[in-house]
Amino acid sequence: MTTADPIATAPFLRSPTTPARGRLVVLTGRGEHPDVYERFATRIAFDGYAVLAVRADDPAELVAAGTWLDERSAGPAVLVGADAAAARAVRAVLGGAVRVDGVVLAGVLTDAAVSVSDDEDEVAARTACPVHGARLRDGGVLVAGQLTRPEAEDVVARAELAALPVAVLAFHGTDDRVSPVDAALDVLAPAVGRTPGGVRVVEGGRHDVLNDVTHRTVAAAVVEYVERLRTPEAGIRTI
Numbered sequence: 001m002t003t004a005d006p007i008a009t010a011p012f013l014r015s016p017t018t019p020a021r022g023r024l025v026v027l028t029g030r031g032e033h034p035d036v037y038e039r040f041a042t043r044i045a046f047d048g049y050a051v052l053a054v055r056a057d058d059p060a061e062l063v064a065a066g067t068w069l070d071e072r073s074a075g076p077a078v079l080v081g082a083d084a085a086a087a088r089a090v091r092a093v094l095g096g097a098v099r100v101d102g103v104v105l106a107g108v109l110t111d112a113a114v115s116v117s118d119d120e121d122e123v124a125a126r127t128a129c130p131v132h133g134a135r136l137r138d139g140g141v142l143v144a145g146q147l148t149r150p151e152a153e154d155v156v157a158r159a160e161l162a163a164l165p166v167a168v169l170a171f172h173g174t175d176d177r178v179s180p181v182d183a184a185l186d187v188l189a190p191a192v193g194r195t196p197g198g199v200r201v202v203e204g205g206r207h208d209v210l211n212d213v214t215h216r217t218v219a220a221a222v223v224e225y226v227e228r229l230r231t232p233e234a235g236i237r238t239i
Helices: 034-046 059-070 084-094 119-126 130-138 158-163 181-187 215-230
Strands: 012-014 023-027 050-054 077-082 102-106 168-173 198-202
Touching: 012 034, 023 034, 023 059, 023 084, 034 050, 034 130, 034 215, 050 059, 059 077, 059 084, 077 084, 077 215, 084 102, 084 158, 102 215, 119 130, 158 181, 168 181, 168 215, 181 198, 198 215
Parallel strands: 023 050, 023 077, 077 102, 102 168, 168 198
Antiparallel strands: 012 050
């Protein structure tokens, strides 16, 4: 049996213009096409990292992504999961489906997560960024109506995070109506203070925290995290 070509199977890939300093795979959240992460990936690639975005609910794409990560020539491998894909990312690492040096989670779902009422309310719940909002409405990159109360497999458990063998960087918005921040922070507690990751609370951030108003700041934090995975002994110390 031949292994699927990860580049041929990949629906979205953004590569830097220089040799990649590492690789990131983004697993999409509910209703999202990989192209939702074009802006995020472009920013990360600008700093020298290749980014592959795949559908989290497609096992073949996850296998291809794992192969692509394994073929990296240098630098760290990082798995990024947003919304329900945060749980899939955690379990992919715990189950050995992918081998990574770090995990980035955004908008994790908990038992307190809720449904949104209609298509327009969904876009408002996802983002306050007018550019990203317009992309979701008009770009054909979103299947509306998927932000319903999550199934059990979409929910991240605190014990799962505690069992991860790598440092986690997690983001959650204070204005996330889909997954309330207090419940999310309780689940994310095992990641608090873990170097080089930790938990970043995004003030005013909504559910699509990787693509929201503060997307530049979030992307910069991701790059800083991956850079510290590359060279743990380096960095800037605050005094």
